[in-house]
Amino acid sequence: KEKYTFDNFIQGDGNVWAKSAALAVSEDLALTYNPLFIYGGPGLGKTHLLNAIGNEILKNIPDARVKYVPAESFINDFLDHLRLGEMEKFKKTYRSLDLLLIDDIQSLSGKKVATQEEFFNTFNALHDKQKQIVLTSDRSPKHLEGLEERLVTRFSWGLTQHITPPEFETRIAILQSKTEHLNYNFQNDTLEYLAGQFDSNVRDLEGAINDITLVARVKKIKDITIDVAAEAIRARKQDVSQILVIPIDKIQNEVGNFYGVSVKEMKGSRRLQNIVLARQVAMYLSRELTDNSLPKIGKEFGGKDHTTVIHAHAKIKSLIDEDDNLRLEIESIKKKIK
Known part of the structure; x- marks a missing residue:
């Protein structure tokens, strides 16, 4: 090919x-x-x-x-x-x-x-x-x-x-590359919105762009705003769950249930191994599945610094590469969140 x-x-x-x-x-x-x-x-x-x-x-x-x-x-x-x-x-x-x-x-x-x-x-x-x-x-x-x-x-x-799923920044880069040759003006906040909706693979991102350009062509729209994008995805997929904004507390609850750790412990500063793992997984998923800023994610975890979120994300990302069991655990939690 x-x-x-x-x-x-x-x-x-x-x-x-x-x-x-x-x-x-x-x-x-x-x-x-x-x-x-x-x-x-x-x-x-x-x-x-x-x-x-x-x-x-x-x-x-x-x-x-x-x-x-x-x-x-x-x-x-x-x-x-x-x-x-x-x-x-x-x-x-x-x-x-x-x-x-x-x-x-x-x-x-x-x-x-x-x-x-x-x-x-x-x-x-x-x-x-x-x-x-x-x-x-x-x-x-x-x-x-x-x-x-x-x-x-x-x-x-x-x-x-x-190869692991593209992180938020890469998803935006993929969307920019896929949309720059099109005769439509995809605004930056629209690309960020889309990058926050589809996290698992590139095909979903490509599908979303196809959905949007179809609607834009029919309606003769040139500027692709978040509203246009949201409507296009909803119209084609008829799957509202895909385009719901995932709240961080939902991620915390599902991760907590999976690992037997309370949200209070996750937001605290105790360094017990199982609490640290749950906290880092929840931070990792908050960064992967939402388009919240790093400071906002840190705030939702008891006012942690944004560098703590970066560290947690990098740590879990590298562990997933080495540990298939953790990768499967996180996939399982993702399914529950969605």
Whole structure:
């Protein structure tokens, strides 16, 4: 997909390392990280990075043999060739590549032994010849169930990078980049409003812009105010819960219920481990799910300084990268809040 490049990939705290690794791979095939394994939720840019690597390689080495394929297509391709008795043709296609880009490798989980065996052999053949493999998944290698252990081990041979949802500032940058070429004037406070409504992935932001431009075109509106944006999202999604402003006390209550900590303790200054975790998670979610300023969030937590909020947000963000259990806990709390 030629539209995906490194130049139009919006970088933020949640994807900076994955982008750097992808760039390194595109500059030095199979010599830097092999395989490169990128994981994260849907709509966070994994497919974009995968294609950007392929496009960069083809720009610099036009005759490079590059193949981008969703894992599901690899499986179907394999089964078709097997049925037709054309396995040599299949092997030739995949094992003579310089770069294999496989999207959503979790689709291989739970598939028949023969399918996993063929992917294992393809992987080994390419790796032995020092050919580059890049894989994406919705979860880390160690959480890929239903896959042979030897495959999971190989997925971890190179470098594993986690992409997390874009933080508030990155969401605004994404919205600016998506709207600057449109014939509509998106006011800054409108972009901030939208960035506060959609926090989980880039596709939601793109969908919101499409909703708004449709309404603006029909109504012949040029200036996109918050009111226009709110109406457009409501009209198309008919999902008022999406565009409700989430109060910080609701976040505090849900986090408190989850961790067994009272809101009073969260607003206090006790440093017991479970209270500190709950306090930091609640601050993190207040920053991610609302467009309140840092001082306002600090005030809602018993008058804490805005630097405390920045520290809490950064701390939880880095913990999520390392701890899948915490990531799942926070996803679960988010669902309750919304």
